[in-house]
Amino acid sequence: MTYLAKPRLHHPSLTKNQVGYTRRDYEGKVSTLCAGCGHDSISGAIVQACWQLDIAPHRVAKLSGIGCSSKTPDYFLGASHGFNTVHGRMPSVLTGAYLANRELLYLGISGDGDSASIGLGQFAHAMRRGVRMVYIVENNGVYGLTKGQFSATADKGSVAKKGATNNDTAIDLAALALQLGATFVARSFSGDKAQLVPLIEAAIRHGGAAFIDVISPCVAFNNHAGSTRSYDHVREHNEALNRIDFIDLAAEQVVEHPLDVIDVPQADGTALRLRKVAADYDPTDRLAAMNAMQLRAAAGEIATGLLYVDPAARDWHAAQRTAAGALNAFGEEALCPGAAALARINAGLR
Numbered sequence: 001m002t003y004l005a006k007p008r009l010h011h012p013s014l015t016k017n018q019v020g021y022t023r024r025d026y027e028g029k030v031s032t033l034c035a036g037c038g039h040d041s042i043s044g045a046i047v048q049a050c051w052q053l054d055i056a057p058h059r060v061a062k063l064s065g066i067g068c069s070s071k072t073p074d075y076f077l078g079a080s081h082g083f084n085t086v087h088g089r090m091p092s093v094l095t096g097a098y099l100a101n102r103e104l105l106y107l108g109i110s111g112d113g114d115s116a117s118i119g120l121g122q123f124a125h126a127m128r129r130g131v132r133m134v135y136i137v138e139n140n141g142v143y144g145l146t147k148g149q150f151s152a153t154a155d156k157g158s159v160a161k162k163g164a165t166n167n168d169t170a171i172d173l174a175a176l177a178l179q180l181g182a183t184f185v186a187r188s189f190s191g192d193k194a195q196l197v198p199l200i201e202a203a204i205r206h207g208g209a210a211f212i213d214v215i216s217p218c219v220a221f222n223n224h225a226g227s228t229r230s231y232d233h234v235r236e237h238n239e240a241l242n243r244i245d246f247i248d249l250a251a252e253q254v255v256e257h258p259l260d261v262i263d264v265p266q267a268d269g270t271a272l273r274l275r276k277v278a279a280d281y282d283p284t285d286r287l288a289a290m291n292a293m294q295l296r297a298a299a300g301e302i303a304t305g306l307l308y309v310d311p312a313a314r315d316w317h318a319a320q321r322t323a324a325g326a327l328n329a330f331g332e333e334a335l336c337p338g339a340a341a342l343a344r345i346n347a348g349l350r
């Protein structure tokens with residue numbers, strides 16, 4: 001029934017958040033994806049996270065590439081800014097928007113084909129530059145939109161629906177992001193909202209580039225026996241490194257301290273609360289994170305949770321010492337200071 005528009009009016013008694021919006025205000029159009037597609041669960045988690053964090057929808061810009069995953073921004077945050085770019089080019093368009101207006105929250109939505117195949121170079125540079133954004137890859141191991149060819153994240157030896165075997169080595173985007181210098185790297189599963197929603201919340205509060213690789217089964221082309229991205233396979237091999245509950249200390253008055261949690265301070269003064277499965281796992285140690293991921297992979301397991309975070313991360317604007325505020329809010333005088341100012345700059349470069 002995707003041709004039916006959602007009703008515009010909401011029941012007046014729906015709960016509102018601190019900025020006056022109901023959860024419905026964070027939704028988008030009715031999804032046209034296949035019933036059961038993991039990508040729809042990720043959209044639901046984004047809606048939940050933005051609503052819970054009291055983010056006004058018009059303060060969000062969502063950008064994507066091309067693919068079933070890249071279609072999803074149409075299905076959440078209908079009142080936000082949106083730009084469906086070209087296949088694999090979301091990061092550069094997002095970077096441009098972020099340079100022009102640093103005051104919006106940027107959500108970059110991509111697929112494994114979009115980011116690990118055609119857009120690998122763009123992904124790499126976005127990670128190493130520290131563009132402040134939440135970069136989510138909805139990773140199903142296939143090109144869902146073009147009917148199920150292997151993507152570059154498909155595991156070696158996995159079998160396609162029509163029987164072909166993938167002989168190429170898989171790219172692990174989370175491991176690559178770590179190697180490239182990303183300051184927040186997480187992995188989750190679309191079927192585990194209890195883990196995914198707090199991770200998205202933490203990524204939103206992070207001060208630099210935040211990357212989340214979300215294993216998201218394609219029920220049409222990659223959910224069969226032999227696939228390593230199917231619901232059954234992921235559930236059986238998912239090894240959670242930690243469970244995080246995002247706690248906004250500014251709003252939270254009563255904080256309990258069970259023995260197996262640690263708080264990681266964030267750049268904005270809030271804290272990430274980690275509920276560790278492995279008592280000795282330290283998400284602030286990049287080398288240890290790389291090692292832990294390799295060990296899990298060697299054991300045929302998927303490490304999920306907050307894999308790495310640098311609590312003191314700074315964004316690209318801070319590194320470049322750009323002017324504070326959004327460029328689009330500057331007046332003509334500030335943007336075009338005249339010939340005398342230009343002469344001074346030129347003189348300083350001689």
Ligand SMILES: Cc1ncc(C[n+]2csc(CCOP(=O)(O)OP(=O)(O)O)c2C)c(N)n1
Nearest residue numbers: 067068069087111112113114142143144145
């Ligand atoms: C430049 C260009 N090349 C190829 C395509 C064809 N194409 C569209 S979507 C897609 C793959 C999408 O895969 P992924 O990013 O994993 O998204 P999914 O559909 O699996 O969510 C391809 C190859 C295109 N649209 N543009």
Ligand code: SF4
Nearest residue numbers: 034037068144218219
């Ligand atoms: S083809 Fe796969 S990725 Fe695309 S909507 Fe259907 S289940 Fe989702």
Ligand SMILES: [Mg+2]
Nearest residue numbers: 111112140142
């Ligand atoms: Mg895909």
